[in-house]
Amino acid sequence: MPLQPLERRITLRTLYHAMRSDLRWHWLQGQELGERFLSGDPWADQDAGGAALVGFFNFIRPHAIQVLGRTELAYLEQSGEGIDHFFPPALLALVIGERQPVPALLLEQLRQRNIALFVTHLGARHVLSRLQHYLYRVLAARQLVHGVLVDVLGLGILLQGEAGIGKSELALELVSRGHRLIADDSVLCIRTAPDVISGECPPPLRNFLEVRGLGIINIRDLFGAAAIARSKRVRLVVEIKRMDDTEMADMDRLQGAVGHLDILDVLLPLLRLPVTPARNLAVLVEAAARSQYLKESGVDMLADFDAQVRRAAAEE
Template sequence: MDNQLGYVSVETLFHDLAEQLSLQWVAGRAGGHRSLSFGALHKPALALIGHLNFVHPNRVQVLDCDEMNYLHGLSGPSLQEAIDHLFSNELAAIVVSNGEPVPAVLRQTAERTGTPLFSSTLASTILMSYLGHYLNQSLAEMTSQHGVFLEVLGMGVLIKGDAGVGKSELALELVTRGHRLVADDVVELKHVAPDTLEGNCPALIRDFLEVRGLGILNIRFLFGETAVKLQKNLRLIVELVHPQEIGEVGLNRLDMVASTETILGVAIPKVRIPVAAGRNLAVLVEVAVRNHILKSRGINPVEQFIKRQQAAIDEGN
């Protein structure tokens, strides 16, 4: 599916974080519609006064004690010049931290330029931590994938395959075995870190699983709170395929070449499991996850087998 960039307005940021960060909207309410996006991702931090903490490339600027002491020490034209220089950078919003008093000229310029001006009693380091996390989550590049997303043995696993191959039935069996459902049919993936994709369920279908012959099931009501999870980082893809799709050539019995699928620039390990009558797919998925965990710890059974085989050949010679 098409990739999308996250979007959030300054007004949305305020409503989401006002209580948590003790934010007060001091001036510049006309600029609440200003958007924060990745449009200026590579713009360098703009040096202003001393060291201005650059929270995000789209210019949410936090002013702490050092900057405010500098401003309080200015007067007349010097103060106005510093304030004008600050606002000339087309900031989306400004946050005054540590409960610092807001100079009247800062308030007036924010009102005149329509730049949202907030104040908070929290320290700038705390504000930057929360704002950085919020913006990374809200503005992360995202995409949607068809499949069923579960937490299996503590790991995020996306089960993919053609329609009717048995994804939902497999998910239901895994839930009955104590694993947790995140999303059925569609999972939203966010690129929250260089090598991390976070999977979430669209609110409309949260807790629901559609199984042929049974209809739509509410997994939370059927199996309890522990049977569902709101989000999980994607670590493994399991693709269910018909045996004829792979053929003898595609069946790499030693799994010597690791398979991956790239989503939003992140390579995710992938396992292809042929579907056939009599195969216990739930057990196979569990074992695939266990095997992936071992590989991530540097334990590769294929390499162990090859070494043992080579040792046996050397002894025979």
């Protein structure tokens, strides 16, 4: 059964404080409305995180936060007809930029309709772009995925497999070889772009790794801050799997067991590594990381091998 996307929402108060230093804005009116929520739509076909929640005022598709500059205020002053359409039910807050004075009539109408008002001296387009960037990230589609996320040679690799198969032990060995841990057991996956999944650790689990026989260990304390990464784009999924003789025999000897894992409608390349007593999985994961990097750079090692075999056969 596919995992359900997590609910995504943020209060006006949290948004105000998060962007206060960046936008240098002031909460002029409606502070009592701070606990109202801005919510992303987890089921939208074209999910843009929270970017679609903010924009210049729009009569066709009104936004939850609307930004006004000199041009928008001039329009409102000239068109009494447009002002009623300007306050749709979805409107939670108004942001006025460019040091524009707030008309008394507008201030009163915002108060009557319970709409918060922020003011700043920054340009309206700058305010809009910064708010869209922040809300896109905060309200992006996300879900928790079971596994261990490590940074190997600059690539985010999600280790998966059944419980007790050795994912955390493999992560510990990778860290001891100079790579970095991002998350153990639960990985928070966030779709930061249409085809990009970033992984990070849920706050309660940061820095910690559970290893059977050792218990909970703090990777930062054992190996230093350089052994921990806050987040990383997931570029490859490595599934550690016990395989019987039949599965091993059916495996493609030339390219291994490959497939894809769907996370938030993004297909990630998946490589299955069989577990046997003689295999050094850390070395294999490092090789898989290098191989994935070459694939993304346009190198096809299987095609190169095939061409080399054909040349050798032609020379005989």
